[in-house]
Amino acid sequence: MFNETKTHEITVDVVILTIKNNALQVLLVKRTNEPFKDKWAIPGGYVRLSENLDDAALRVLKEKTAVDNIYLEQLYTFGDPLRHPNARVITCAYFALVRSEDIKIVSSSDLGWHKVMDLPPLAFDHKEIIQYSLKRTRERLEICPVAYQLLPEKFTLTEMQKAYELIMQKKLDKRNFRKKALSTDGLLELEEYTKSSSKRPARLYTFERIELNSKRAHFIKKGDKK
């Protein structure tokens, strides 16, 4: 089936996640060429010979968007020989968590946000890649507050809980969430409150900008003893 003189091609693909309109959303680009013409795909590109994988992922991100303050982590490498119909393309997938206020689409191509719970038809194995990035995000959230990467600079505990619920895909008890959230390392209580809501104003919180490794994920559990 494969001519052994053909070579592998290696790409990076980046699942870019944000919270927008009360939903977890992923940035997708519409393919203009075959294969999978008119299907949606996660942004990606070939790895250049002179760049490492993290840099390639960052470059792909910056080709499509103006962004700062991202959380970027290598997800998994997908290398099924049949994942690309015409070539042997191995892709090193990354996932990124960004604040919607911190990212602007700059590419002119057909690029847009899609709710992860309602994905359009996707090219290649990109559905699997997105699903796995959601699973990994949940695993990260269980050991550290990565969700703050999806929240605005200042946020209420209700907004924080909403972010957790969107990621964990389940309803949480408000009182218990609150108690646990307040014990989170790095969470700072502000002397500011929401205005313009029609209800009782909520206190605002912020996160100290903890150095979350943007290479491999090396998290420290709270406490960290046994």
Next chain:
Amino acid sequence: MFNETKTHEITVDVVILTIKNNALQVLLVKRTNEPFKDKWAIPGGYVRLSENLDDAALRVLKEKTAVDNIYLEQLYTFGDPLRHPNARVITCAYFALVRSEDIKIVSSSDLGWHKVMDLPPLAFDHKEIIQYSLKRTRERLEICPVAYQLLPEKFTLTEMQKAYELIMQKKLDKRNFRKKALSTDGLLELEEYTKSSSKRPARLYTFERIELNSKRAHFIKKGDKK
């Protein structure tokens, strides 16, 4: 520095871990050619065009050893342009946990077990890869009893504790370990005891052969509720 007409090469490298002589050990092969001639390396090989990454890792494993009952998981993809001095080689690293009774070295090359706490000079970035596989093994052990993959078919709780201590790199309290271990899902108490020890015989235990995914790690935490 790099000629852009050169192509990437893609390999898999497999960190094979076992417990032997009361120590965590890794299988290494001595390089016979430059670069890094006479340094030690983790077993690896090129990914063939017709095989997926998991299969390539398994093939590498089977080229060197006769083995069954392995736990194999993709670890991380290392792609620094300078990791190989003469070429652009991206490697998808795997790690494997095997029982020392279940693995036999079959390759004629210079292959041997080395204690992870006392590694010889290593080629490429293989030291980093081994270190990361240890970290990942610890993370896995915190959520599921992968350590049983390193234990013989029948084992005592003291042996199990020893395996945990070798992986976690710390001493555990015998009484508390025992209590926790006995509540592990899948652990079966046998009506057998060690003989021939010079001390009081210990009860033997075994693990139900749980289906641990050999592809991506999809573990289920005990309980699994929030």
Next chain:
DNA sequence: ATCCTTATATATATAAAGTATATTTTTTTT
């Protein structure tokens, strides 16, 4: 102005999991 609605905010009891610590039992060796 008073009441209603809605979301914020707080307290406490209970259950479960983790941590700390001492003593007895069973076997072999001397």
Next chain:
DNA sequence: AAAAAAAATATACTTTATATATATAAGGAT
């Protein structure tokens, strides 16, 4: 028979997680 070594067991305490009820602050309706 006594000593030595490892196995086995029990209990108190601390921390974390879960379950549940009520008070507070603001805007909107009457």
